[in-house]
Amino acid sequence: MRSLVLAAAAATLTACGSSEPEAPPAAAPADELAAVVEPLEATPEVIEESAAMSTMNGTVTYLMRRALHPEAVIRVRLEDISRADAPATVLAETRVEAAGRSVPIAWQLEYDADAIDARMVYAVRAEILGPEDTLMWTSDTVHPVLTREAPADNVEILVVPVRGR
Numbered sequence: 001m002r003s004l005v006l007a008a009a010a011a012t013l014t015a016c017g018s019s020e021p022e023a024p025p026a027a028a029p030a031d032e033l034a035a036v037v038e039p040l041e042a043t044p045e046v047i048e049e050s051a052a053m054s055t056m057n058g059t060v061t062y063l064m065r066r067a068l069h070p071e072a073v074i075r076v077r078l079e080d081i082s083r084a085d086a087p088a089t090v091l092a093e094t095r096v097e098a099a100g101r102s103v104p105i106a107w108q109l110e111y112d113a114d115a116i117d118a119r120m121v122y123a124v125r126a127e128i129l130g131p132e133d134t135l136m137w138t139s140d141t142v143h144p145v146l147t148r149e150a151p152a153d154n155v156e157i158l159v160v161p162v163r164g165r
Contacts, residue, residue: 054113056145058155059104060126062137066161069130072098076107076157081142082120091115091122098128104156122146126157135162 060074074096079088092111109124116122123144128137137159144150 052113053110054152056109056111056124056155057106057153058109058124058157059106060128060157060159061104062128062159062161064161067102068098068100068128069136070098070100071131072136073129073133074098074105074107075127075129076109077125078109078111078145079123079125080120081123088123116146118147120147122150124155124157126159128159137161 056078058076060076076094076096077090078092079090081088092109094107094109096105096107098105107126121144123142125139125143126137127135127139130136139157139159141158143155143157145155146152
């Protein structure tokens, strides 16, 4: 009886084993794949969701009674100043031509709201540049914005003259 059971088991195992390797499944034709996989198109809705732009407004001013150079340009930057041991990371920048105007000069800055992390510290800084981007005035204090109860709009930046100018 035992030999009969062993013979039946051997026959079953031999039938299951095959000396020929199995062929891989046939690849689907490209037409079939194209019908299943649709390409993602950039619709305006997708673009708006991926770039949540916000706007911050403010003014740049100084206390001296002095006219700006006719070619002066005001540069305002939004910076991540969270890391004390590293340079600030510029997140956005705008340039405004003074065009003969006097201070205060209004500015508007667009930035990616999705890039703002409530745990970090952000600030705006301003510079007034003369001909050939010569630095004439700069902000010398931190103007916090956006997080930790700092303003998100209507920011006044006070600049001081650069020595030797």
